[in-house]
Amino acid sequence: MNYKNFQYPLETEYLSLAEQLKNEMLINHLKNNTTEINTTDLNDLIVMAKSSFIPNLFDMAIRLEKVDAAVCSFKLGMYGLCADCEEEIEYSDLEQDPAQPRCQSCREHSRYHHV
Ligand SMILES: [Zn+2]
Numbered sequence: 364m365n366y367k368n369f370q371y372p373l374e375t376e377y378l379s380l381a382e383q384l385k386n387e388m389l390i391n392h393l394k395n396n397t398t399e400i401n402t403t404d405l406n407d408l409i410v411m412a413k414s415s416f417i418p419n420l421f422d423m424a425i426r427l428e429k430v431d432a433a434v435c436s437f438k439l440g441m442y443g444l445c446a447d448c449e450e451e452i453e454y455s456d457l458e459q460d461p462a463q464p465r466c467q468s469c470r471e472h473s474r475y476h477h478v
Pocket of ligand 1: 445447448449466467468469470
């Protein structure tokens with residue numbers, strides 16, 4: 364399976380999301396200035412954004428986390444494999460969302476269990 368064409372869009376989305384998140388955190392005064400934000404680890408910013416409960420910021424952080432995981436899985440050579448069962452994720456699902464971390468059956472499964 365060739366996943367190469369998903370890598371660039373994911374990396375691009377990752378970088379632009381990281382910028383958006385930083386801007387949004389400045390606007391919401393979670394950090395005082397750009398220097399402070401750029402010296403903070405991005406993972407810490409994500410945690411902070413999630414615990415802020417500002418809806419916009421929360422969604423951005425969740426998405427960034429998901430995209431980050433997908434970008435990392437490329438580096439590990441694990442891209443396209445389900446995070447739960449390690450089976451291949453349906454190609455059409457990756458076309459819809461290249462950051463999709465789970466196969467269809469695991470998504471069904473977790474949906475069923477979370478209802
Ligand atoms: Zn699965």
